[in-house]
Amino acid sequence: MRHDKAAMVIDLARRMAASAEGLTIDEMARDMRVGRRTAERMRDAVLMLFPQVEEVSDPPSKRWRIRGGLSAFEQAPTATEMLELAKAASALRAAGEPARAAALEALERKLKAAMRSTTLNRMAPDLEALVRAETIAVQAGPRPSADEGLLTAIRGAVLAQQPLGFTYSRPGAEPRRRTVAPCGVMFGRANYLVAADRETGRIQTFRLDRMTHVAPQDGVAVPPADFDLGVFASQSFGIYQDEIEDVVLRIAPEGAAEAKSWRWHPTQSFEDQADGAVIVRFRASGMRELAWHLFTWGEQAMILAPERLKAVMAGELAAAGRALDAARG
Incomplete structure (x- = not known):
């Protein structure tokens, strides 16, 4: 136990050294997952071990930080x-x-x-x-890559709060020149620029592999003040954003244990059923990506709601059937 406590004190010191503004007692307790009194004792231990700790006034609280970092031994x-x-x-x-x-x-x-x-x-x-x-199993499927120069241009525009200009090409449509206020990038099965329309403020997504001639533009382009990329990303089952709906799925008894071990969505909840099945509930957009995922569950998954997800699943099944018929000649 002594060694565990020593490791926690060193970990807290590293966190204090990694924070430019310093940590409050409440932040120490949260980060270290301990009570406030324990956090105070750990702070005192850090003060004894590291004389360079600074106390910073931040009314109504105080903060503590370690300027200049820690030694190679401690890090x-x-x-x-x-x-x-x-x-x-x-x-x-x-x-x-x-x-x-x-x-x-x-x-x-x-x-x-x-x-x-x-x-x-x-x-x-x-x-x-x-x-x-140890290794990582790479999931099969398309994996559009992000060009280093493209990412550099996007990140530069985000940091400088400048408009980002690019030519965007969609299948079956003429390439179109766009200028947007960049908000960030979402990485996944496909990589997307998240940006705000400069006139309406509406948040849009653009696939990076469809963007060319990307460069920051003159002027200022600030994302909406209330926009949060993490919140935006968590609203969808995957990447695609559309209307947010209440999703209700029934997973058969043979798949219930596996379903409860999955992270379906940040808003998920589970309801055990008398026959051993489980009801999965969450609020999300991205019905097409959810339908694609439900294919992997086969007969174990039943869509109870919403109706739009049922329609999307039926459409995907019909499209797959037509493709199979065409392949058979």
């Missing part, structure tokens, strides 16, 4: 942390994201270069063994 990553970093880079490269993978690989090299040789030598055998023992 040495573990083999597990380095493993997860290597796996994340490998997963991005396998998913067709070489630019994002290269950024993580560069970070891995910088971390290793900053480590003491004795620490690195001690970690190397464990890290090599773990890398051989």
Whole structure:
């Protein structure tokens, strides 16, 4: 237990060093998942170990931070942390994201270069063994990649709060020049720019692989003040955004345990049924992507609501049937 407490104190010190504005007692308790009194004792332990801790007045609270960072000894990553970093880079490269993978690989090299040789030598055998023992199964399907230059242009416009101009091409339509207020990027099965229309403020999504001649424009373009990318992304089952609806699914008894172990949506809830089935409820948009996912459940999943999801599923089934008939000649 003593070692666990020591590790928690070091972890808190790292968090204080990583925060430019510092942490309040309540933030320490939240981040460390402890009570306020325990957080106060941990803060006192950090003050004893690290004299460089600064107390910052932030009425009605106080904050504590460590300026100048911590030493290499106190910041040495573990083999597990380095493993997860290597796996994340490998997963991005396998998913067709070489630019994002290269950024993580560069970070891995910088971390290793900053480590003491004795620490690195001690970690190397464990890290090599773990890398051989774990991998990530890449899901089959299309994986449009994000060009490094395109991401650089988008990020530059976001940071400078400038309009972003680009040519957008949709299948069956003439390419169209667009200028928007960029809000951010969502990465998934396809990667999307999330942006606001400069006149109406309406939030729209644009597939990155359909964007060309991308560059920041002169002027100022600020996203709506109440826009939150995380909230926007969580409203949809996947990427596509449309009307938000109450989804109700019935999963048969043989699939109930698996269904309850899945993260369907941030708003999900489960209701056990007398026959062993489970009712899954959540509020989301993106009915087409949800229909695609429900195909993987076969006969175990029954759509109870909404009617639009039933119609979308019927349409997808009909389209698949027509494609199969055409293949048969």
